[in-house]
Amino acid sequence: MDHFELRGGVLYAEDVPLTAIAEAVGTPVYVYSRATLARHARVFREALSILPRFEVAYAIKANPNLSVIKVVAAEGFGADVVSQGEMERALAAGVPASGVVFSGVGKSAVEMIAALEAGIGQFNLESEEEGVELAALAAARGKVATCALRVNPDVDAGTHGKISTGKAENKFGVPYDRAGGIYARLSALPGMNLRGLAVHIGSQLQSLDPLAAAFAKMGDLMRAIRAEGHSVTHMDLGGGVGVTYKAGDVYPDPQDYAAMVARVTADWDVTLMFEPGRVITGNTGVLLTEVIRVKQGVVAPFVVVDAAMNDLARPAMYDAWHDFVAVRPNGRTMTANIVGPICESSDTFAMGRVIDEVAQGDLAVFRTAGAYGATMASTYNSRALVPEVMVDGDKWAVVADRIQPATILAAERVPDFLKD
Numbered sequence: 001m002d003h004f005e006l007r008g009g010v011l012y013a014e015d016v017p018l019t020a021i022a023e024a025v026g027t028p029v030y031v032y033s034r035a036t037l038a039r040h041a042r043v044f045r046e047a048l049s050i051l052p053r054f055e056v057a058y059a060i061k062a063n064p065n066l067s068v069i070k071v072v073a074a075e076g077f078g079a080d081v082v083s084q085g086e087m088e089r090a091l092a093a094g095v096p097a098s099g100v101v102f103s104g105v106g107k108s109a110v111e112m113i114a115a116l117e118a119g120i121g122q123f124n125l126e127s128e129e130e131g132v133e134l135a136a137l138a139a140a141r142g143k144v145a146t147c148a149l150r151v152n153p154d155v156d157a158g159t160h161g162k163i164s165t166g167k168a169e170n171k172f173g174v175p176y177d178r179a180g181g182i183y184a185r186l187s188a189l190p191g192m193n194l195r196g197l198a199v200h201i202g203s204q205l206q207s208l209d210p211l212a213a214a215f216a217k218m219g220d221l222m223r224a225i226r227a228e229g230h231s232v233t234h235m236d237l238g239g240g241v242g243v244t245y246k247a248g249d250v251y252p253d254p255q256d257y258a259a260m261v262a263r264v265t266a267d268w269d270v271t272l273m274f275e276p277g278r279v280i281t282g283n284t285g286v287l288l289t290e291v292i293r294v295k296q297g298v299v300a301p302f303v304v305v306d307a308a309m310n311d312l313a314r315p316a317m318y319d320a321w322h323d324f325v326a327v328r329p330n331g332r333t334m335t336a337n338i339v340g341p342i343c344e345s346s347d348t349f350a351m352g353r354v355i356d357e358v359a360q361g362d363l364a365v366f367r368t369a370g371a372y373g374a375t376m377a378s379t380y381n382s383r384a385l386v387p388e389v390m391v392d393g394d395k396w397a398v399v400a401d402r403i404q405p406a407t408i409l410a411a412e413r414v415p416d417f418l419k420d
């Protein structure tokens with residue numbers, strides 16, 4: 001359920017007609033519903049409350065807008081970050097340092113030092129090498145790094161190949177068979193408080209089965225590590241729960257996910273940690289766009305919209321489906337290709353799709369654009385960086401400005417050797 005609904009023939013975000021936002025801010029623009037966002041965060045957290053001990057860190061890569069993080073943090077979430085930039089955003093949004101989990105295969109020394117100085121809650125180590133380096137950096141500063149070891153369980157998540165992370169050939173985590181030895185070696189290092197294991201097998205998972213299989217393997221590993229005399233008090237089960245992009249597709253709801261976790265982890269006696277991203281923000285946003293023109297095609301007309309792959313990269317990158325609906329539907333449909341203005345054939349949102357009939361100047365939205373939307377935007381083709389708006393009841397505000405090409409141009413320099 002979300003808060004984007006037709007009222008009197010016009011699509012609203014909560015109590016604000018999208019026509020009003022388009023008129024004031026222009027298009028393309030992302031529009032988020034605060035109520036949907038808070039609701040998704042609350043529902044997820046409440047579902048987990050059947051577990052004895054848990055912490056939940058919102059994976060801010062899904063949508064790192066400051067205002068979005070603030071709403072999610074207010075529901076009791078920490079933040080899962082993958083760069084110093086994300087860490088600084090989380091802290092700026094008011095997430096306590098103790099609630100920050102730092103993941104990622106390529107944490108640089110500079111980033112690790114910044115995170116140590118900030119006193120973050122946990123580093124998720126992706127390799128033995130990283131653990132050795134972090135322990136030395138911590139010890140040299142008289143600090144102790146609290147860590148979990150991310151393990152690659154070699155389980156196929158059954159999702160798009162580009163967003164699968166838990167197969168042996170993927171770059172993430174340490175190999176399952178070597179994890180016990182690495183845990184033992186890293187635990188012995190000064191500067192290191194290794195307290196658990198972490199796993200994340202991929203994103204947009206439709207079935208809970210691969211997650212259950214991966215968690216079961218992690219349970220076996222945890223028991224083996226404990227049997228060697230090491231302490232395991234925290235198990236980070238990552239994110240990955242998928243959301244419905246296309247009507248009719250069925251995705252797990254948070255209650256089913258929590259029930260599966262409760263079943264698999266019943267005898268673990270640990271604090272469980274979670275890093276959901278998409279399931280929190282996916283359905284909380286739309287990308288509002290205007291039809292520039294409808295161009296005749298050979299097979300079907302091309303609806304050329306003013307949003308493009310630089311604003312919403314998912315269709316170009318993963319052939320992802322985003323529903324396209326008119327802001328003022330006239331009740332008729334058409335079969336069309338939906339494309340943006342960028343000079344690449346991959347700048348295509350849909351081919352031969354039955355959509356609301358639209359014409360030049362009409363407004364429409366791509367739905368379920370709240371996760372991995374604005375955050376993956378670029379300025380390719382010297383287009384503006386897409387702005388973001390948040391709606392709260394009948395109020396709304398721009399929460400990220402449109403960065404104009406002129407601003408980006410102004411940051412470029414022509415060196416002396418190119419000056420006449």
Ligand SMILES: Cc1ncc(COP(=O)(O)O)c(C=O)c1O
Nearest residue numbers: 059203204239240275276277278
């Ligand atoms: C380590 C880690 N945690 C959490 C997430 C969030 O995943 P999702 O948005 O699928 O919940 C990701 C992205 O897939 C990730 O790489």
Ligand SMILES: N[C@@H](CCCC[NH3+])C(=O)O
Nearest residue numbers: 163203204314318371372
């Ligand atoms: N960017 C991907 C998700 C990547 C998840 C990263 N851990 C998407 O849009 O579906």
